[in-house]
Amino acid sequence: MTVTHPNGFEAAGIAAGIKRSGALDLALVVNRGPAQQAAVVFTSNRAQANPIIWSKQVAADGIVSAIVLNSGGANCFTGPEGFQVTHRTAEAVASGLGIAAGDVLVCSTGLIGDQLDGEVLEEGVVSAIARLSTDGGDDAARAIMTTDTKPKQVVVEGGGWSIGGIAKGAGMLAPGLATMLVVVTTDAALPSEELDIALRAATRVTFDRLDSDGCMSTNDQVTLLASGASGVTPDLAEFTAALTDACRNLALQLQADAEGASHDIAIEVVGAVTEDDAVEVGRSVARNNLFKAAIFGNDPNWGRVLAAIGTTSAPFDPYLVDVSMNGVRVCHAGRPDAPRDQVDLTPRATHVLIELHAGEASATIFTNDLTHDYVHENSAYAS
Amino acid sequence: MTVTHPNGFEAAGIAAGIKRSGALDLALVVNRGPAQQAAVVFTSNRAQANPIIWSKQVAADGIVSAIVLNSGGANCFTGPEGFQVTHRTAEAVASGLGIAAGDVLVCSTGLIGDQLDGEVLEEGVVSAIARLSTDGGDDAARAIMTTDTKPKQVVVEGGGWSIGGIAKGAGMLAPGLATMLVVVTTDAALPSEELDIALRAATRVTFDRLDSDGCMSTNDQVTLLASGASGVTPDLAEFTAALTDACRNLALQLQADAEGASHDIAIEVVGAVTEDDAVEVGRSVARNNLFKAAIFGNDPNWGRVLAAIGTTSAPFDPYLVDVSMNGVRVCHAGRPDAPRDQVDLTPRATHVLIELHAGEASATIFTNDLTHDYVHENSAYAS
Numbered sequence: 196m197t198v199t200h201p202n203g204f205e206a207a208g209i210a211a212g213i214k215r216s217g218a219l220d221l222a223l224v225v226n227r228g229p230a231q232q233a234a235v236v237f238t239s240n241r242a243q244a245n246p247i248i249w250s251k252q253v254a255a256d257g258i259v260s261a262i263v264l265n266s267g268g269a270n271c272f273t274g275p276e277g278f279q280v281t282h283r284t285a286e287a288v289a290s291g292l293g294i295a296a297g298d299v300l301v302c303s304t305g306l307i308g309d310q311l312d313g314e315v316l317e318e319g320v321v322s323a324i325a326r327l328s329t330d331g332g333d334d335a336a337r338a339i340m341t342t343d344t345k346p347k348q349v350v351v352e353g354g355g356w357s358i359g360g361i362a363k364g365a366g367m368l369a370p371g372l373a374t375m376l377v378v379v380t381t382d383a384a385l386p387s388e389e390l391d392i393a394l395r396a397a398t399r400v401t402f403d404r405l406d407s408d409g410c411m412s413t414n415d416q417v418t419l420l421a422s423g424a425s426g427v428t429p430d431l432a433e434f435t436a437a438l439t440d441a442c443r444n445l446a447l448q449l450q451a452d453a454e455g456a457s458h459d460i461a462i463e464v465v466g467a468v469t470e471d472d473a474v475e476v477g478r479s480v481a482r483n484n485l486f487k488a489a490i491f492g493n494d495p496n497w498g499r500v501l502a503a504i505g506t507t508s509a510p511f512d513p514y515l516v517d518v519s520m521n522g523v524r525v526c527h528a529g530r531p532d533a534p535r536d537q538v539d540l541t542p543r544a545t546h547v548l549i550e551l552h553a554g555e556a557s558a559t560i561f562t563n564d565l566t567h568d569y570v571h572e573n574s575a576y577a578s
Numbered sequence: 579m580t581v582t583h584p585n586g587f588e589a590a591g592i593a594a595g596i597k598r599s600g601a602l603d604l605a606l607v608v609n610r611g612p613a614q615q616a617a618v619v620f621t622s623n624r625a626q627a628n629p630i631i632w633s634k635q636v637a638a639d640g641i642v643s644a645i646v647l648n649s650g651g652a653n654c655f656t657g658p659e660g661f662q663v664t665h666r667t668a669e670a671v672a673s674g675l676g677i678a679a680g681d682v683l684v685c686s687t688g689l690i691g692d693q694l695d696g697e698v699l700e701e702g703v704v705s706a707i708a709r710l711s712t713d714g715g716d717d718a719a720r721a722i723m724t725t726d727t728k729p730k731q732v733v734v735e736g737g738g739w740s741i742g743g744i745a746k747g748a749g750m751l752a753p754g755l756a757t758m759l760v761v762v763t764t765d766a767a768l769p770s771e772e773l774d775i776a777l778r779a780a781t782r783v784t785f786d787r788l789d790s791d792g793c794m795s796t797n798d799q800v801t802l803l804a805s806g807a808s809g810v811t812p813d814l815a816e817f818t819a820a821l822t823d824a825c826r827n828l829a830l831q832l833q834a835d836a837e838g839a840s841h842d843i844a845i846e847v848v849g850a851v852t853e854d855d856a857v858e859v860g861r862s863v864a865r866n867n868l869f870k871a872a873i874f875g876n877d878p879n880w881g882r883v884l885a886a887i888g889t890t891s892a893p894f895d896p897y898l899v900d901v902s903m904n905g906v907r908v909c910h911a912g913r914p915d916a917p918r919d920q921v922d923l924t925p926r927a928t929h930v931l932i933e934l935h936a937g938e939a940s941a942t943i944f945t946n947d948l949t950h951d952y953v954h955e956n957s958a959y960a961s
Contacts, residue, residue, distance in 0.1 A: 242896045272884055272896065274913040307881020352750025410868045410882075411889045484867070484948075485793045485956050492957025499793075500691020501655055506794045507627025511623045513655070530657040531691050549942050565867075567950050573868050574875025 197332030197348040201382035203227050203422025207326035208334030211319025213267035213311065215394035219338035222361075223323040224378050225261045225292065230423030233259035235300065236398050238415035243273035245281040246301040250416060253285075253300050254264040255385025262300040262378055262418055263288050263320060264339050266363070268311045270303040271413045280313040287320040302376045302416050304341055304363065339376055340395030342572060345467035347448040351441045356383040356425040358437055362445040375402065375449065377417040379441060382424035383434055383561040393435040394419045401442035404474070407453045408483040409561045417442075450549070450561050458490050460545040468554035472509035476549060478561030479503045487565035490545060495538035497526040500549065508511055510553050580731040583742035584765035585681030586610050586805025590709035591717030594702025596650035596694065602721035605744075606700070606706040607761050608644045608675065613806030616642035617773035618683065621779050621798035627654035627682040628664040636668075637685050640770025643681040645801055646671050646703060647722050647759055649746070654796045663696040670703035685759045685799050687724055687746065703717060719744040720761055725955060730831040734824045739766040739808035742818055744826040758785065758832065760800040762824060766817055767806035776818040778800045784825035787857070790836045791944045792865040800825075833944050839871050843928040844942055851937035855892035859932060860943030862886045868947035876923035880909040883932065893936050900933040901915040932954030 199206050204226060211221040226233075235254040237247055253259060263284055270277045281301050289296035303311070326334075336346035340363050347362040364375030385393075398406055417440070429437075451461050462480050467473035480486055483503040489496035497518040504511065518526040523538045525531070545564075563569075582589050587609060597850075609616075618637040620630055636642060646667055653660045664684050686694070686720040719729035723746050727766035729746040747758030750873065768776075781800055802821070833842050845863050850856035851929075863869055866886040872879035880901040901909040906921045908914070928947075946952075 240885060240888040241890075241894075242884045270883070272881060272909065272912050272914075274897070274911075307885065310914075367924075402762050408867050410866055411885065413881075413885050413888060477640075483793055484791050484952075488956035491953060494957060496690075498652070498655060501625045502623060502690065502794065502796050505623040505796060506626075511624075514657070526655065526691065528657075529655050531655070531674065531693075565953055565956075567953050569867075570871050570874060570948055570950055570953055572869035574877060 196350050197336055198224050198359045198361050198378055198380045199329050199332035200350045201357045201380045201422065202426030203382050204380045205235065205327040205329055206331035206335040207323040208331065208338030209322045209326055211322065212315050213265055219334060220265055220267045221291055221319040221323055222335035222338035223288065223327065224335055225327055226259065226420045226422050228422055229383060230421060231260045231298065232385060232387040232390055232421040233257060234387055234394040234419045236394060237419045238374050238412055241415050242412045242413050244269050244303060244414040245273060245278045246270055246303045247414060247416065248278065249281045249285065250300045253297055259299040259300055259420055260294040260392045261292060264302040264376055265316065266304050266339055268303060268305040268309050268342050269307045269414050270311050271307040273310050275309065276310060280311045280316060283313045284316045284320060287317045291324040292320060300418055301559065302338065304376055304414055308414060315538050332359065332361065339363040339539055342454055344452055347445055349441050349444045351437045353383065353437050355427040356381060356429060358441045359550055360441050360445050362448045362449060375412065375415050377445060378391065379419045381421050382423065382425035383421055384426060384428045385421050385434065389431050390419050391440050393431060393447045396435050397439040397442045401439060401446045404559060405446045405450055405561045406478055406481045407450065409522060446561065450563060453563040454572045455566045456563035457543065457566050458545045458564040459543055460490060460547060460562045460564065462547045462549065462553065462562065463547045463559045465557040466551040466553055467556040469509050470558050473556050473558035474560065475507045476504050476509050477558055479507045480561045481562035484565050490540060491564040491566045493540035495520040495525050495535050495540060500547065512553045515552040519548040521546055579733050580719055581607050581742045581744050581763040582712050582715035582786055583733045583764045583793055584740045584805065586765050587757030587763045588710040589713055589714035589718040590711065591708040591714065592705045594705065595698050596648055602717060603648055603650045604702040604706055605647045605721035606644065606671065606710065607718055608710055609642065609805050610728055611805055613767060614643050614681065615768060615770040615773055615804040615806060616640050616779040617802045619800045620776060622816065623744060623794045623796050625796050627652050627686060627797040628656060629653055629686045630797060630799065631661065632664045632668065633683045637837050641804055642679055642683055643677045644675060645683040645685065645761055648699065649687050649724050651686060651692050651694045652690045652797050653686040653694050654690040656691065656693050659693060666696045667699045667703060670700045672790030674704060674707040681692060681915050683801055687722065687759055687797055690796060696890060705723055710845035715742065717743065722746040726769055727835055730828055732824050732827045734820045736766065736812055736820050738810040739764060739812060743828050745832060748873050749831045749941055758795065758798050758803040760828060762802045764804050765806065765808040767809060767811045767850045768804050768817065772814050773802050773804055776814060779818050780822040780825045784822060784829045787942060788829045788944045789831055789861055789864045796936055818877045829944065830909045833946060836946040837955045838949045839946035840926065840949050841928045841947040842926055843873060843945045843947065844931045845932065845945065847932045847940045848940040849934040849935065849936055851893050851940040852954050853941055854938045856939050857939035857943065858890045859887050859892050860941055862890045864943045864945035867948055873923060873928060874947040874949045878908050878918050878921035878923060879902040883930065894934045898935040902931040904929055908959060924933045
């Protein structure tokens with residue numbers, strides 16, 4: 196059920212002492228090969244944490260032997276000292292495993308602006324290496340949790356190969372400071388160029404369509420490691436489909452565990468001129484605090500949906516738009532349709548269907564409601 | 579203290595029976611001249627309410643004799659029937675006053691998607707006309723309130739002329755469904771073309787810099803009416819400065835009464851390459867829910883400020899940025915500076931200074947925090 200399911204991978208998750216609580220806080224995933232092919236996508240935020248700056252260099256040649264991840268501190272806006280901690284962490288992994296530091300990715304998550312203790316991390320890496328095993332994926336999934344309430348893991352089986360993954364993030368892509376970190380492994384035999392194509396295709400329609408609170412992290416990283424240990428080279432389309440399944444599964448686990456949320460909202464936009472338009476429309480609704488607060492209150496306030504759509508540049512005629520909530524069409528052709536009280540918004544799973552009647556393209560954006568618990572958790576994060 | 583302070587204006591505010599509570603819900607402001615010059619700015623939301631569609635036509639020739647405003651219903655996404663109600667309301671004002679319907683602006687505010695009762699509005703207009711007086715501005719200010727807790731009014735004195743204004747809105751520009759409506763009057767003698775220049779200049783640095791919750795209304799309208807009754811034609815720059823003062827005063831009253839807010843936050847961005855960059859940076863912070871929730875919790879979480887800046891296209895180097903909160907520099911050159919506990923965020927007035935060190939331009943954005951009360955009010959709006 197995790198990153199150590201595909202052949203060729205070992206992992207560990209340990210308590211290095213970064214978190215005051217004594218919880219697991221350092222994870223290590225090692226690719227034992229025979230191949231060490233990789234692809235990585237990074238946050239597009241221009242304010243980037245030290246591990247992002249480091250890992251971009253590591254990922255450039257498509258070869259990655261190991262990835263080390265810590266919770267308990269983002270190592271972002273911590274200056275040259277912070278970069279040295281990231282470098283020192285990678286060096287510790289490299290010397291312990293007898294590999295090159297330039298093949299070690301580093302991820303960090305937690306509060307921005309706090310220095311991590313390099314010695315604590317270095318000692319943690321030594322402990323993690325001692326604990327590496329082909330059963331270690333579950334511990335690794337737990338060690339990257341911050342405000343997550345449960346670990347997120349997935350396995351997808353291919354024909355003679357498989358994909359495994361772990362993820363953390365209680366905000367989302369364009370996520371909160373509760374950064375999204377994802378490690379996906381496979382024993383398929385594919386070169387980094389094809390892994391890159393597959394990963395970009397998969398994240399584009401999964402993690403990139405998840406927008407819990409509109410806040411983009413400084414530390415986001417989605418890593419795909421391929422060991423080639425199955426000896427099987429799948430068709431790229433087949434692999435991409437399986438990888439997309441794995442990423443969608445993890446993305447929906449992230450949504451279901453989003454900070455303070457009481458509704459998981461799928462905003463399905465159909466009849467757009469282009470897919471980009473559909474995404475823009477869905478995202479504008481997903482980021483509208485008035486809409487999100489209404490869903491929290493089980494209020495099918497479709498006027499807020501239309502007001503959000505009106506802020507986009509997507510072609511549409513307000514007097515052609517239909518809006519349905521949980522199967523009840525509350526707005527037809529830009530006018531009231533079924534009475535609001537016919538909509539049952541008590542289930543956590545919420546479906547909003549927006550029919551633009553402007554074209555043939557569609558997209559679904561996944562978001563959450565705006566709740567008292569969201570405000571509470573995020574007003575108390577630093578304390 | 580209100581729209582009837584300048585010479586040439588009468589106003590009334592009455593309870594027409596649109597609000598079930600029996601509160602004042604219909605306002606009328608009439609320009610008795612001798613001139614009926616006007617300028618209006620409208621919401622840029624592409625989903626526009628019926629009164630916006632109507633009023634854009636009325637405002638096109640720069641001549642406006644009266645403006646009628648109702649609370650208790652936005653008349654948005656109510657189809658041709660809704661447009662007929664707007665038209666009928668303007669006709670009632672016109673026939674009662676002996677003027678042309680094409681010189682009567684209409685504004686509505688309240689819930690989207692509910693039909694207004696045209697007969698109730700028509701009878702309300704008759705009552706309002708009977709109550710018109712040069713003391714009626716205060717009643718008019720009260721009649722346009724929705725979730726506002728207090729009326730907003732202003733007077734600015736010029737040299738032999740004056741400006742008066744009323745406003746409502748408990749969300750803000752880019753506001754909530756608690757739409758911003760503003761009526762500003764003056765007895766200065768200026769043609770509509772100059773009024774338009776002055777109004778656009780004034781709103782650009784006042785209402786356009788207010789971004790309480792990032793949600794743009796379908797019904798926003800800011801109207802400037804000039805009677806010429808003072809007989810004085812002020813210098814346009816002098817008039818624009820006074821109008822900007824009046825608009826800023828009203829904007830800050832809106833901020834201070836924003837739904838559920840516990841902090842009024844001024845985000846001052848300095849050292850940007852262009853003013854547009856400064857506005858983009860300030861707005862990105864103002865719309866960041868994590869930052870807003872942190873301020874609610876009196877947490878000077880500057881990492882969230884930098885994470886928000888990183889999502890913009892403004893030129894900046896993260897390792898040159900300084901951030902101060904209420905006078906304490908918590909981030910210097912992208913690294914931790916003064917300890918967080920030196921910042922006192924208990925006052926309602928909150929000042930965030932962002933020094934980009936990229937250029938010479940600056941701008942200030944006014945916003946509010948994200949609170950439990952905001953979530954509560956907006957999850958219960960329709961009920």
